[in-house]
Amino acid sequence: MHGIIFLQLQRFIKSAANQEVLNTIMDDAKFRGKFFDATKSYPDEELVAILNSACKVLKLDQEVALEEFGKYITPSLLTTYKPYIKSEWKCMDLLENVETTIHKVVRASNPGATPPELVITRINPNEVQIDYTSKRKMISLGIGIIKKIAEHYNESVTVSKMSIPNGTRLNIKKSGVGSK
Ligand code: HEM
Structure with a gap:
């Protein structure tokens, strides 16, 4: 999946919570400090891992989170x-x-x-x-x-x-x- 989507997902989490919570989520997904380049593509599994951690930490339903x-x-x-x-x-x-x-x-x-x-x-x-x-x-x-x-x-x-x-x-x- 497109790097833009990863960058936007991080921005989305930050706007729904804050930088600290984003760090916790990236930690949980085992991607702390990872930089996503908007011109590159990354494995879908990485997006799913971040999304799953975000839903776990923020107690969100996965479908609701995806729609938002x-x-x-x-x-x-x-x-x-x-x-x-x-x-x-x-x-x-x-x-x-x-x-x-x-x-x-x-x-x-x-x-x-x-x-x-x-x-x-x-x-x-x-x-x-x-x-x-x-x-x-x-x-x-x-x-x-x-x-x-x-x-x-x-x-x-x-x-x-x-x-x-x-x-x-x-x-x-x-x-x-x-x-x-
Ligand atoms: C202006 C309109 C749209 C733009 C610019 C756009 C662009 C994109 C881009 C850049 C991706 C990422 C692809 C990748 O990295 O592999 C994507 C994925 C996706 N798009 Fe669109 N899209 C648009 C409209 C729609 C609409 C109307 C739907 C409605 C069903 C849709 C459904 C999806 C889904 C579900 C994905 C996630 C990948 C997947 O499920 O296979 N998009 N889109």
Whole structure:
């Protein structure tokens, strides 16, 4: 996983607690003093170890923590990948293009980065379906990203999820829009 994600996870923990607690968590995960470089990639297991320790020390539910972390990283993801986000897009347009535009660029520009292969369908102007299959099982991170993207566009959405073989299907609907 991308070094940016590690750096952001450390920042997220620090903002939820403080530097001392972050040190305790890094100690617990056996990574005290380790420096993560934003231009490099690191094994997924290291991210999971830090996340697990954070949940243990801060007594957080893992899925809640992942969703909050997803929300936390979204503003910087939107800034980093701004050149690929069309100015006329709204929330549903960006979601529709995450795989073909954004994750594709992430893969091409960061050797070693492997964002999930999302299968995205625009059901109608106000609804997008995202099928997530990844061995990382981090769908809650994706849900946090989606909610923050909606907030960024001043839109409100409802996100529902169901299981599919080897993964999860998300249905994202713009709320406050009638079906008439
Ligand atoms: C502007 C929008 C987005 C950007 C810039 C972005 C970028 C990224 C980046 C840089 C990573 C790290 C990949 C790695 O290091 O291997 C990642 C991973 C991930 N992305 Fe996205 N992403 C976006 C939207 C989304 C959305 C809408 C979802 C919804 C499902 C999503 C789901 C995930 C998940 C779950 C991961 C963790 C890796 C995994 O589970 O395989 N992303 N994304």
